[in-house]
Amino acid sequence: MSYLQVSNLQVKAKNSDNIIIKDIDLSMNKGEILAILGASGSGKTTLLKSLSGLLARSKGNILLDGKEVIDPTKKLVAGNSDIALVHQDYALFPNSNIIENLKYPLRRTSKEYQEYRIKELLALCGLEDKKDKLPYQLSGGEKQRVAIACALANEPSLLLFDEPFSNLDPLLKHDFLNAFKEIFSKTNTTVIFVTHHVDEAMILADKIAMIREGEILQVGRPKELYDYPKHSYTAQFFGYTNILSAKESSLINKDGGYYAVRAEEIEYSPIQKEGFEETKLIRTDYLGLYSIHHLLKADIKLSVIDLKNEIEMKQEKIYVRIPEQNLKEVSID
Incomplete structure (x- = not known):
């Protein structure tokens, strides 16, 4: 059985019958990285929010490790503790250093565990020499590493990223992409990220899902979509x-x-x-x-x-x- 199974997922616009996400089926194995690739306005972010349990779905089912991701309309508080969503703006506390930012997701754990886990996260994300710095003192890539460390703090079953590389210097992006992949290879974390850049999807993803106007056109290994696109939209994205x-x-x-x-x-x-x-x-x-x-x-x-x-x-x-x-x-x- 797949680690993540999405079946017939549909999402409508709020207070409207307009369908934004159209009957999507997706499956992933544990530790896989999936890129959702498409142009701006294609429904990528809406799909992420629905997968995270933050956005209501009009129909369909989401199973993570055999457990249903409960629709927010059926919960007092939207979201799922086993799923972490990282936004484009990093969502760091601007007046707190890296250690303090990492303490926040661990605030319900013991002081001893916090010290152990923070040391582990700093090493994993290459941040040992930046631990006392404030966010404004960091580069875009370093801020993204902090955001990743915060998201990994409680060892989520699924990690979701919304355009995670949009704020990175193009000259440094390639190195960061490799570091990003190495981090999740070490932790065997299941990751979904959305992007409109083919190079990011090709370098990082085990599988790519091509999305257009809320519809998945094709899912496959990067080489499969590159060599055998099924739709003209996919073909044009891949050159x-x-x-x-x-x-x-x-x-x-x-x-x-x-x-x-x-x-x-x-x-x-x-x-x-x-x-x-x-x-x-x-x-x-x-x-x-x-x-x-x-x-x-x-x-x-x-x-x-x-x-x-x-x-x-x-x-x-x-x-x-x-x-x-x-x-x-x-x-x-």
Whole structure:
């Protein structure tokens, strides 16, 4: 049996029949990390709040380690003591140092246990040399480590993060992602985090759930979604910049359907070659190591990556072909 089992989960907007979360099914094993990936406004945060027991659901069931996560409408106080939700703003006490922040979730335990657990958390999260500092004296990554330590203090069964890396310096983010994964590997904590950044999901997650307008489009291992997207929305998130109709594009030798192809997987030539079709060069974006050529063929737009920067920007025509093995059939709506 799965450690977390979500069945037919539906959430409606408050005082409305508008459905925000649409009949979602999810399952996780203990110790897995799941990324919920989607654009802003796709329902990611609403889903997290419902999973945490803080937001009422209109139907469906959530089981954590075989126990139901009780809907807040059936409880005096919303939430679940076995689930910790970490918000984007870290929710640290600004006038308390790290040790004092860590004492708060442990306030109902003995002084001896507090000292033991805080020492353990400081070591786990790499904060020993920061323990006396106030939040304003910390970097974004250090604040996030404190938030993680606070969330782990009472050893929750499930840890939920809402856009946990949005405030991090891009230059330091990659190192922190690896540290984040190492922390939860050591504790075998089951983690769900939401993000709109593919790189975060690819680096950290054991599984990714692609969400759009409150609906889960696909769930799978990162490589599975990268190599075999089922929907055009998923394909575009994972770098398939071209979505083409077989009926409308002469570049695709198929009877029908829609196909996704990466810009770097379209073959190109500055001169006419057998099997290549002529396109009009509209614009070139030079990005140093490579260029992106934006093309037009019979009112159909294409993007092609030129890894060798061999096509001159002043050139009017580029000849292209799409190898059939590079096409991925996708649904579209």
